[in-house]
Amino acid sequence: MIELKAEQPQDRWEVEALYDLCFAPGREALSSYRLREGVPAVLGLSQVARDEAGILAGAIRFWPVHIAADPDDADSSRQPALLLGPVAVHPTHQGEGLGGALIRDSLAKASESGWSRVLLVGDAPYYVRFGFAGLTGVHMPPPTNPDRVLGLELIEGAWDGVAGHVIRWSGPVTAA
Incomplete structure (x- = not known):
């Protein structure tokens, strides 16, 4: 039996160790990490999955970002969005549908919390089943393959x- 719960501050290092296990070295050099630096993950949407022994089986995080027509103009219109990722499942639990459960559950919580849009950088064949589709006109910082920028309403x-352009969040985190 797997239990999904909101990530707590004490889960941080265990979740980071899971991400280190599941992703290539240098994962923190990706442009999406520049958007996350110094910005707290969205409480209640970032979740952990634990097995019956309390061992971490999976995790998902969400980060607030803005989409700005002109990222250098502080007065430019900025649209809020959630940046999904990373999502990871421990190798001993892969193939059990846990990643999908984390995504579906956290997206439902995001909707209930009043968020209107989500984006991610990922593989379309995997994420299309959750309703994600390619975004045109929304640009992640380089070097990001634009074909991997996906969005969900x-x-x-x-x-x-x-x-x-997707830029770092500024200000308090409120749903939008």
Whole structure:
């Protein structure tokens, strides 16, 4: 039996160790990590999955970001979004559907919390089953393959007219 719960501060290092196990060395050099530095993950949406012995089986995190038409102009219109990732499942639990359960459950919580749009950098064949599709006009910092920038609307039309550069969140984290 696997239990999904909100990640707590005391889970941090165990989750980081899971990410180190599941992802290539240098994962923190990716552009998405520049967007996360110094910005806390969204409480309640970032989750851990633990087995019946309390051992970490999986984790997912969400980060607030802005999409800005002109990232150098502080007065430029900025649209809030959630950046999903990373999501990881311990190798001993892969193939059990745990990654999908983490994604579905946390997306439902994001919707309930009032967030309207989610983006990620990932493999479309995997994420399309959760409703993600390629985003045009939304640019992650380089070096990011634009074909891997995917979005999901939690509210119909939430990505309509949203274009620009994904930039670090500033200010308090509130759903939008």
